[in-house]
Amino acid sequence: MVGHKVGLTSAAMQQQFGIDQPDSGVLLDYMAVEQNGALRLRDLVAPRIEGELAFRLGSDLAGADVSAEAIRDAIADTFVALEVIDSRYGLAGLTLLDSVADNAACGRFVLGAAVVGLVPELDGEHLTLTVNGVRAASGFGRAIMDDPIRSVAWLVQRLAAFGTGLRAGDVVLAGAVHASLPLRAGQTVTVGSPRLPQAVLHVG
Structure with a gap:
């Protein structure tokens, strides 16, 4: 296990799947695709792609009463990320129970280059996702629970239960800033923002 993901943190994602609350899953080492790497589509069932904000922790975080200040202090690196969601049940008609049972529909993920520390005011960071060089989706960090730090707080509180x-070293995918898009062979998908280096995925 290399970290965690928080899903369904934005209104766009909740509306897309008709689910009104977040969920979470774990990130396993095989799910990580190298930056500018290739994804084998045949390994997945019903893949879709999302542009996200992500963090790597430099210290442990635990407890139901974790503070926003403690979370900010614990963040060692900030990234943009691409998450490929997928489910053995298929994503059409996915319920919250289905998602939780299938590790919050996490398939694969790609991190852009790290920016050291917590990038401030991420609620105003504007992420743009392109498919084969054409803008396909975008959104602000505030789409993630108004502030992506709140997504991490929700996760810590959930784990405390x-x-x-x-743990230090964990990667946390905080959530998508737009509704997910279908993923198809032959696509090159990128996501970037003004202050964070882009993440790139080639789909084979």
Whole structure:
């Protein structure tokens, strides 16, 4: 396990799937695709792509009463990321129970180059996703629970209910800033923002 993801954190994603609350899953090492790497579409069932904000922790975080200040202090790196969501059940008609049972529909992820520390005022960061060089989606960091730090807080509080937490080195995908898009062979997908280097994925 290399980290966690928080899903369904934006109104766009909740409306797309008809689910009115977030969920979370774990990131496993095989899910990580190298920056500018290739994804084998045949390994997946019903893949869709999202542009996200992500963090790497420099220290542990735990407890139901975790503060926003503690979260900011714990963040070692900030990224844009691409998450490929997928489900063995298919994504059409996906319910919250389906998503939780299938690890929050996490398929693969790609991180852009890290920016050291917490980039301030991420609520105003504007992410743009392109497919084969054409703008396909965009959104602000505030789409993630008004502030992506709140997404991390939600995750820490959820884990606290199970007697666990986040560890130094964990990657946390905080959530998408737009509704997911279908993924097809032959596509090159990028996501970037003014202050964060882009993440790139080639689909084979």
